[in-house]
Amino acid sequence: xxxxxxxxxxxxxxxxxxxxxxxxxxxxxxxxxxxxxxxxxxxxxxxxxxxxxxxxxxxxxxxxxxxxxxxxxxxxxxxxxxx
Amino acid sequence: xxxxxxxxxxxxxxxxxxxxxxxxxxxxxxxxxxxxxxxxxxxxxxxxxxxxxxxxxxxxxxxxxxxxxxxxxxxxxxxxxxx
Amino acid sequence: xxxxxxxxxxxxxxxxxxxxxxxxxxxxxxxxxxxxxxxxxxxxxxxxxxxxxxxxxxxxxxxxxxxxxxxxxxxxxxxxxxx
Amino acid sequence: xxxxxxxxxxxxxxxxxxxxxxxxxxxxxxxxxxxxxxxxxxxxxxxxxxxxxxxxxxxxxxxxxxxxxxxxxxxxxxxxxxx
Amino acid sequence: xxxxxxxxxxxxxxxxxxxxxxxxxxxxxxxxxxxxxxxxxxxxxxxxxxxxxxxxxxxxxxxxxxxxxxxxxxxxxxxxxxx
Amino acid sequence: xxxxxxxxxxxxxxxxxxxxxxxxxxxxxxxxxxxxxxxxxxxxxxxxxxxxxxxxxxxxxxxxxxxxxxxxxxxxxxxxxxx
Amino acid sequence: xxxxxxxxxxxxxxxxxxxxxxxxxxxxxxxxxxxxxxxxxxxxxxxxxxxxxxxxxxxxxxxxxxxxxxxxxxxxxxxxxxx
Numbered sequence: 001x002x003x004x005x006x007x008x009x010x011x012x013x014x015x016x017x018x019x020x021x022x023x024x025x026x027x028x029x030x031x032x033x034x035x036x037x038x039x040x041x042x043x044x045x046x047x048x049x050x051x052x053x054x055x056x057x058x059x060x061x062x063x064x065x066x067x068x069x070x071x072x073x074x075x076x077x078x079x080x081x082x083x
Numbered sequence: 084x085x086x087x088x089x090x091x092x093x094x095x096x097x098x099x100x101x102x103x104x105x106x107x108x109x110x111x112x113x114x115x116x117x118x119x120x121x122x123x124x125x126x127x128x129x130x131x132x133x134x135x136x137x138x139x140x141x142x143x144x145x146x147x148x149x150x151x152x153x154x155x156x157x158x159x160x161x162x163x164x165x166x
Numbered sequence: 167x168x169x170x171x172x173x174x175x176x177x178x179x180x181x182x183x184x185x186x187x188x189x190x191x192x193x194x195x196x197x198x199x200x201x202x203x204x205x206x207x208x209x210x211x212x213x214x215x216x217x218x219x220x221x222x223x224x225x226x227x228x229x230x231x232x233x234x235x236x237x238x239x240x241x242x243x244x245x246x247x248x249x
Numbered sequence: 250x251x252x253x254x255x256x257x258x259x260x261x262x263x264x265x266x267x268x269x270x271x272x273x274x275x276x277x278x279x280x281x282x283x284x285x286x287x288x289x290x291x292x293x294x295x296x297x298x299x300x301x302x303x304x305x306x307x308x309x310x311x312x313x314x315x316x317x318x319x320x321x322x323x324x325x326x327x328x329x330x331x332x
Numbered sequence: 333x334x335x336x337x338x339x340x341x342x343x344x345x346x347x348x349x350x351x352x353x354x355x356x357x358x359x360x361x362x363x364x365x366x367x368x369x370x371x372x373x374x375x376x377x378x379x380x381x382x383x384x385x386x387x388x389x390x391x392x393x394x395x396x397x398x399x400x401x402x403x404x405x406x407x408x409x410x411x412x413x414x415x
Numbered sequence: 416x417x418x419x420x421x422x423x424x425x426x427x428x429x430x431x432x433x434x435x436x437x438x439x440x441x442x443x444x445x446x447x448x449x450x451x452x453x454x455x456x457x458x459x460x461x462x463x464x465x466x467x468x469x470x471x472x473x474x475x476x477x478x479x480x481x482x483x484x485x486x487x488x489x490x491x492x493x494x495x496x497x498x
Numbered sequence: 499x500x501x502x503x504x505x506x507x508x509x510x511x512x513x514x515x516x517x518x519x520x521x522x523x524x525x526x527x528x529x530x531x532x533x534x535x536x537x538x539x540x541x542x543x544x545x546x547x548x549x550x551x552x553x554x555x556x557x558x559x560x561x562x563x564x565x566x567x568x569x570x571x572x573x574x575x576x577x578x579x580x581x
Contacts, residue, residue, distance in 0.1 A: 012461035046095035069159045076484045129178035152242045212261035235325045295344035318408045378510035401574045427544035491567045
């Protein structure tokens with residue numbers, strides 16, 4: 001395998017797509033985090049989270065049944081190993 | 084069903100479109116929230132809310148019969164289960 | 167009528183276009199509001215207001231015979247029912 | 250005439266173009282204002298002002314023989330009736 | 333001549349191009365100014381200044397033999413009459 | 416070799432691609448740094464880091480098994496020589 | 499030669515390209531500066547610096563063997579005459 005020619009399937013946006021239905025933690029530019037199941041994501045990083053909770057500085061602030069986060073606010077998406 | 088190949092209809096912008104006429108809560112980047120019936124939304128996340136109320140830190144600030152929110156200000160759209 | 171398939175004419179930018187010549191309140195990202203007759207608007211949300219007044223925190227600051235607001239500054243456009 | 254179908258010539262950018270050589274007041278996002286004759290403007294709202302003066306909080310700060318303002322900084326262009 | 337139909341050559345970006353090799357003052361969004369000979373400029377307002385000086389609040393801060401300013405930082409370009 | 420005509424393969428985004436699987440330090444605009452193995456990167460500078468740690472002002476803040484950083488937040492990517 | 503018709507090769511992005519392998523000082527919007535050899539640059543002003551040092555308010559903060567700076571953060575690139 002040649003690390004200089006990664007296959008298209010390993011590109012960041014494809015890896016995100018493959019994490020559909022996994023637990024993720026989305027941190028936004030305003031420092032707030034949302035943890036939940038990533039029901040879907042698109043190439044702009046618009047994300048649908050279900051059964052999500054919002055945390056600020058580690059403490060839970062609110063719960064969300066279903067929320068669509070606009071991609072331009074996203075700082076990162078952390079993919080949790082546990083399902 | 085293959086979670087790695089979600090159908091197009093489950094993409095974030097399509098899910099938003101399907102929530103037309105549902106109650107939503109739109110939070111903007113400036114932390115202000117608008118709750119009301121989402122009369123319509125487009126792919127840029129421009130949103131029309133009717134019978135909306137603006138809340139800041141949980142207290143109602145103003146009422147809106149019909150308001151068009153410019154999409155680039157949107158942090159997220161929370162879809163309420165209740166109609 | 168199927169709410170999942172709204173007609174094109176109800177999209178946010180079209181609804182704004184139809185509000186031409188109505189009284190509107192345009193709030194900008196810097197919190198300042200402009201109220202007046204919306205003589206025109208384009209898809210970028212560039213807005214022409216005539217006989218407008220600028221208010222900040224509810225008190226009138228200035229009057230404008232004719233002003234063109236650059237769309238990227240717009241937070242929302244509230245459409246007034248009264249003409 | 251149908252207000253729901255404004256002619257193209259009344260669109261915001263066209264109205265601005267027609268105000269060429271008129272006195273305008275350009276307010277920027279940083280709150281500073283520039284008053285002068287608008288020698289030209291393009292669809293991005295890049296503006297050429299001649300014989301302009303810069304004012305901040307109402308007091309004159311500087312004079313400009315000819316200045317090209319980059320459009321993305323523009324908050325609004327107020328078109329003065331007087332020539 | 334019809335002021336409502338300015339020729340293409342008078343558009344803001346063309347006027348800037350014609351000011352090549354003239355003395356200009358470029359003010360950036362961060363309030364810092366750069367004065368020097370504008371060796372070149374492109375439609376994005378990327379500017380090359382030579383023999384430039386940087387001033388902040390009117391006092392000289394630094395000298396630049398040749399500097400390329402990224403256009404998106406530009407607030408305005410003031411074209412000096414003197415050469 | 417002509418330094419004025421660098422080959423395409425030495426362009427910044429290509430150099431980044433070639434650093435796939437190397438240790439990198441990604442600094443974001445909010446001053447936070449993420450160090451880890453860059454599993455992949457795309458032309459927008461969206462980055463996948465694995466076995467990453469977040470540091471702020473030099474002290475470790477958190478660990479990340481796998482994180483996708485949205486490119487528009489990136490200030491720079493420092494490529495570590497050591498593997 | 500007509501200064502009103504500069505050749506394409508003198509455009510800002512071309513001049514930057516020609517400065518490949520020269521010493522440059524890149525100042526970012528956050529006021530931090532990076533000095534080093536510009537190994538490459540692309541039209542977005544993404545820059546590769548090698549043997550670079552970071553300075554803040556004139557004092558050295560860190561050293562970088564090889565760093566890729568994302569173009570949108572760049573305020574200017576100063577091209578040093580000395581090699």
